[in-house]
Amino acid sequence: MIDSVTELEALATGIAIIDGDNVITYANTTFARRLNIEVLPRRLTDITLPEARSRDLLEWQLRDIGESALTIEIAPGRTLTFYIGARRDDQRMVIVASGWPRREESTLDLAAQLDPLTGFGNRLMYAERLRELEATGARCAAVLVIDLDHFKQVNDTLGHGAGDELLVLVAQRIRASTRGNDTLIRLGGDEFVILIPEEKRREGLEALAARLVNLLGRPFLVNGHQINIGASIGIATLVGDSEQLQDLLRHADLALYEAKHQGRAGHYVFQSQLEQRAFDRRAFEVDLRRALGLRQFTLHYQPQTSIRDERVIGFEALIRWEHPTRGRVSPLNFIPLAEEIGEIASIGRWVIRKACEQAMTWRDERLIVAVNVSPAQFVDDTIIDVVRDALAHSGLAPARLELEITEGLFLDESEAIMRRLWAIQELGVAIAIDDFGTGYASLGYLNSFPFSKIKIDKSFIQAEPSPRASALVSGILAMGSNLGMATTAEGIETAEQYHQLEQEGCSSAQGYYIARPMPADQIADFLDQFAPPTAQAG
Template sequence: MTFEHPQELLRTGEADLHRVVSILSADAPGRVASALLEALGPAADKSYVVYSYAWPQEVHCWPEHCEADLDILAVDSRLLSLRNGETSAEAVLLSDDEQGVVALLMHPPAEAAAHAAELRAAGQRLRELLTSQRLDHSISHFSQAEQLQHALFAIADMAGSDLDMTTMLRGLHGIVGGLMYAENFYIVMYDRERAALQFLYFIDTVDFEGPQPGSEIPMSAIERGLTWYLVTDGRPMMGSLTDLAGQTSGPLHLHGADCLDWLGVPMLRNGEVLGGVVVQSYDEPGRFGERERALLGFVADHILTAVERKRSQEQLEYRVAERTRQLAEANTDLQKQIAERLRAEHLQAALYRIAALANVDESIDRFYAQIHEVVAELLNAENFYIALITDDGGHLEFPYFVDTADTAKPRRPLGKGLTEYVIRTGQPLLLDEPEALRMEERGEIAWSTTSGAPAVSWLGVPLLGQHGVMGAIAVQSYRSDLYYDEADAELLTFVSHQIANSLQRRNSAEALRLLNAELEQRVYDRTQQLREQIAVRERMEAQLKHQVMHDALTGLPNRLYLQDRLEREIAMLRRRPDRRFALLYLDVDRFKLFNDSLGHLAGDDVLKEVSRRLSDCVREPDVVARLSGDEFAILLVDINTPHDACGVAQRVQDAMQRPMSIAGRDLQTSSSIGIAIGDSRYQSTDAILHDADTALYRAKAAGRARFVLFDDSLQRQAMDVLGLEHELRAAIAAGEFEPYFQPLVRLGDSHAIGYEALIRWRHPTRGILTPDKFLPVAEESGLLEAIDWQMYRLACAAAAPLVKSGGFITLNISPRHFQNDDFDERLLRLTAETGFDPSKLRIEVTEGTLLGDPDAVAKILDRLRVACVEAALDDFGTGYSSLGYVHRFPLKMIKIDRSFIDSLGSDRSQRSSAVVGAILALAHSLGVEVVAEGIETELQRQALVAMGCMFGQGYLFGRPKPAEHWVEAPAEG
């Protein structure tokens, strides 16, 4: 307590001064309140003190037992009355700095006015202590936000590093441990198709027998356990085992060691549970609270991204290694093929040379010598001879014999030599000295009695003529380093055939006989060729007819075939009016995405798989045809009711929704189907194709992955769309579009800081139309850009009075504008032509725009920033990776999507408050302004102000109005 004049201290009695000093020396708000109530005396037995450093949050009472029955709304109503200058016997305002520091004495005693000094001292001391608490809370809040930001950056760095999965997961564990208690920590991935959990990482100080990292456990093994409920229910769980039992959707069965405190959050992607992150404590209950749950849930999304990116990297490395191995194997096989090809070419050349020798007019000795030269080029033949059976068949002669250890052999009667054995069996013989001795023991040959030096390795093959074996050729080795093998035997066998033919062709009579036989064979071969040519021509004609009427890629009938069948069905309707058929016109949803992302080859594989599935959905008389691209048609003949056609369409939908394995990825497909029932009203194929196509368009417009049965209302709707397109073109020419503006305000005092320009169409007959009534048709018809530029010009012209004294306007920019590199130049020319200051202009883009072509968008935004045109990110938090956009692109402002604002100020605000708080912390750390969209209630505004959000937009502050409205009335309130 302070006094402006010393006389005031003199007028304060000793007892009063003691009570004032006691109040001023209290070091906590509760002790100040206790000292004040004690100073007021027994008359204050029903009084209590309410105080907060962040009103209306963090509200406390003294005595503490009053908190259980505290009515915050009633206290807040008293506070508003006191702020408006009203007096109340129910409360005394001790402190209020309009920034959240509030203290009130509730139900004061009647003689409270006599204790003005104590009340002033209590108000001053409470204001000091609560202000200090508010500053401590802000410092802690910003510190946590900075720590979270560093953690997210560290996770992103790990995901893009070359660390292996195990090292990265240990790093993630360390990051989470820096944010909260995480001594016991594990990460699981959920495989829905296999109904199994894979424990990527598991560290536990108590459960040493837990799953090993990388192990896979069936869901049935941990059924009704905590982790089972985490991935099955898909929502966070936290608390003691007793608390957790009340959070599960069924009975809880414990697995593993019992913990005192447990916190688990699922890892989600597009609403599907892909895994979970869990921390637990064994030695201290209550370690985890709402802060830890929100923090772990926020970090879990980035852990999932890091794990998926690392898995993709490992899979890519595995595929590269596998492909390298396959190429190495293919190269080895190719080298073998090349060697085999060279060997074959060498052999073929040798055979050609031997064949040519038969036509050379040389002596027989020269002929044999040249044969020896050719054989020597193929294998070692330093010891080589040719043996022939004489005409009488009883002797063996050696017309050619070359040997380093023996002399020429004379003519001899047929006996049991090695050469005679080859001639007798008609088979090649390869042996060494031990094998020769064993054959001699069996009585097959006479080896030891053979004259000359024994061979270490011997190879002989028969010479096969037209009438049987005519002789043999042989090579032999006396060296211990030279042994013949099976390859040599095969090679010499090939050569022996050619040698035999050459020997026989030297006989003129035999040559004449062979010539006649060859002539007969040629006549036969030519006859067979003519027959084959006729058969080929017939097959080509049939194939050409099939190609004309069928699709080359899928093999299905094409449009010509389908039109022919439709004409026959329509003709049959004229003869049998009671007969019906149905035409299903369908296309593959998102096929262009598959084609652009995976390539045309993968797109072709998708079409082939679609063709196969469609064929499996129909019976034999029905026809499945591919019309063009990803468009297919199914002709159902002789159906009873339209319900039958709908049943087939549902069967097709079910078949198409099964995942496809294309290019190493599982693709989730679907189809949109239009159905037209053929009856007597159809006189041409074009008519029924048009109606089925109209129904298909309606199915796609209704959200895809569905079928629509054609009726007359669809035809009228199609005509309405055409009419609206015509009216839009006329509206552009007539200038019927107008800019409306909605204020962006400072939440503290509702002062407008800027305006968002929104388009309206002043229709000549239907009045003012909002964008949802005509922009979809404008975008589909290609009129959107023309409408946008007309709107930008009108907005700049109309907004000049709004920003005359400061502020800015924002324009919503369609993604297609960023496909033009000169968008920024054209926008700046427009501001120059309208005289609008570029520094008072901001453009709003969506996260989908940034995702389209990030590099091109970033360059355009950088050039606009240089020209003083800032950028704002609209609908923040609803895209794929909002944090990455804020960090990467030059953004001045982010607008929090209204989906996070709706629940503020209600019982469901806890999660939204955590997300909004995290966004605000991130934005403040990056120096980016934040605007909360969709504020409609005062409670939402107060909640945002309490969290530190400075700017907002919504119906609470004003609905979109023309510029003149806001010039006359800057805020609706």
Template sequence: MNAAPISRRSWLATADQTLQNLPGAVLILFCDGTVEYANGAARALFKTLDPIGSTLRSLFSLNGMVGGGEMLAAVAAGTSVSTRLPDGRVFDVSSRPLPDDKAVVTLMDVSRYVHDAERATRDALTGLFNRASFHQLLREKLVVAQRTGEALAVLCIDLDRFKSVNDTLGHPVGDGLLAKVGERLRSMSRETDFVARLGGDEFGILQTGGDQPLAAQAMATRLVDLIGRTYVVDGHMLNIGASVGIALAPGDSSNPEVLLKRADLALYKAKVDGRGTFRFFEGEMDARMQARRAMEINIRKAMALKELELVYQPQVHLETNAVVGFEALLRWNNAERGVVSPADFIPLAEEIGLIVPIGDWVLRTACHEAASWSQPVSIAVNLSPVQFRNAKLIESVVSALASSGLDPGRLELEITEGALLENTERVLSVLNALRAIGVRISMDDFGTGYSSLSYLQKFPFDKIKIDQSFVRGNTDDSNAIVRAVAGLGASLGIRTTAEGVETVEQLNRIRAQGCHEVQGYFTGRPMAATAAASLLNATSSH
């Protein structure tokens, strides 16, 4: 016996039940794009209005979805597109033709898969592209640029003073700050720009289109201004800055690795030039960087080959003309280059972190030498601002004193205002700990900074060293400054030393203005350790 034929109404009811149970949204469209049918998932998706009788374009636009126009073309072609909702959900939209010039459209939620894929290309903290995806995008855009002749720019960005935020307030605040920087970078970039966090506090922007180099210059100017504005993170008001390096394609290179390297070189130049600015790559930067790398290698070799040595410059008391101390000065005698000026290698040693082991060696050597002198005069050792960021500074000083047997009261540590500019409170706590050991503290190059007087209020320095520019400048203003500093020192109970005295006229002028001590070529050039010991032996025998 044959089964009874299924009626069209019964078939439609069965089909509707099946479609209603599907997890994906299903729409059936008339040929003009008007919705004839929507299952439960589709009604839930387009809950702001009834899908029936609406067009696909209006459904998409009224629900904040993109791609309505593209979907109409896809329906005609039988292809698929994707759309994203304002809440971040992503749907894969596909269509198939039906009889009577109709079409069935399905919307499958692929958010999980898309977001997983995006996480592989995105920085978790800022939501920007990560380093790997930035490099891939750069390679792709350079291929297109070579074909079209379009110029593009790579901007490398480094945050100024970010490390001090991490060090003083902790990584959670630092992470919050990085996230806010990411938001600002995103807000100022165009849809055609690609913004990435390259790691740590380094960011990159790939700028396509625009009239180069003017477009890159305009963006860099906005970057420096926007990132330099105050942030509020967890109740803390934070101020940082940005340095920017720019390289252009094809002018600087069409090779992605070379282009990034050259943007980094330009960034380094911006930092050297004072930070808070931008620089374009220039051809000679490569040569300078090669010379810098060679210098870095030579500094490391100098430590291993014991090419570094100390010389000692006398400090003379003006009333008695007696040597009351020496300042230990670092010298580098290179086999190929001869004597290398400290101005040529100390800044690089600070930048690459070698100043810490070099500083430890200077401290130990100076203390051991001074401990052997026939007279208990002081030994002054300069401390770099970088050494104050080293948690083991106090330990190094204690170790040098203990191993040499030097009386702590004979050791004088000289700091410049640069050591106090960042993390002032932390530096002051270190200075107080050193004073507690019995070590004396001097302010070097006094008068050349902006806040020297305020630091005298915050810490009881044992000595002020007046910068040589005031000593050598025989003008009414220079003389007034020396006289004022000498008077200030006398009123605060702080000794004053005038640096850079080279003539008898300068010596007489400094004596008349009330300074306690002098140091310079006129009263004694820097000398070897043996000569310093002999000088003291000679004066003690009189």
């Protein structure tokens, strides 16, 4: 079957994409040559035809939004068959051939193998090309899988039309960087594949990948908007650690995952150990999906104390995963995965509900319970219902619940996010900014919502003492005071850190210097025996 521009020309088949006004937005070289098209864009019905009747027939055929075929005379004694694809998203594909092709060169078969948006092949073409390589006994091949970074943000902010235009521009840059016998595939969404049929040294493949990363990292202009994305690329070669042609795409995908894991906007070449790593990750994912149902999660609580009143004012709920064979799994290891695979919603719902239930057992009804909430839990209005249901189920007073969110929640500056925050606050629940100073660069969000508290990240508290570090903490404390927000310093480990924060007017303290996180059943004893840090120091 068809695998490259070179073979398309050999089959005398041309491909073009037209928009809703029948304007040609893309044409391969064969199409352009067959119809004497030198400049794009151009209306398909404006091509030079010897008779007005031929143009009328073509215009009439184009009125039908479904699939159709038409053979017309384009020059004296010369005809072309136009296969016109069904209209989709205000676009359609047009294929031209010299009469009806032979069965083995059917334009209908070709149409099924093409992506109408970019003119690249699709999964069917990739599979067909792989079968051809296997039939010839090919022992040299390589696959590059290209995934665009931050493409979803383009669709979310500018719309899918702009996203489609961006994909067309991306395809043009990929095409310009490859050779005629490379097979170009759009797998779907924002993922592309380059299948290189002959041996190529690893250095050459990495040079191609680096060039593509550079090209796709340059700005695009779509509808007057400058768009900056990036690309991550995975590489697999048949002459490397991949032994079978059928393994190439899977191995390149594993390499792509590693490239993204290492920070995106880069490339990675598949190595055999990635398969074991993928197997381990899959097993870890399965265990995580089962953990909630098997009741392997528990909550520990770290106290927060008022520096001025020298009393415990509440506890932060911290999730713990006790696995029967893995032992205690750090939240730093499983929370990102839970966000990635969509488990964070159910885990987060359990944490809020369980924290409210356990807070109701504390004797002092003034104590608050603080719960961390992932940005992924704010993707829809469900978070509002989760909070409301947890309060109703437990009977906890809303004023005793505090949700801690990170600055990353405000990256997309979504009105929906702010609406959900306001809805939660209207329930009577406080909302604090956690890990302040480590995320979002703009401080505008502090002026858009009445946050109850700023939690200063422990990296500032535990930094090597210096005038600069002290000035940063002092600045955050002063800002909180001026905005009428309480401040909590987390990660306090020494008396020196505690007393420095006390002198600078910090509202409350949290860290190992106060107490380590503890199971729920130890809280009562802790409160009975609690001695203020100043008493400890004395």
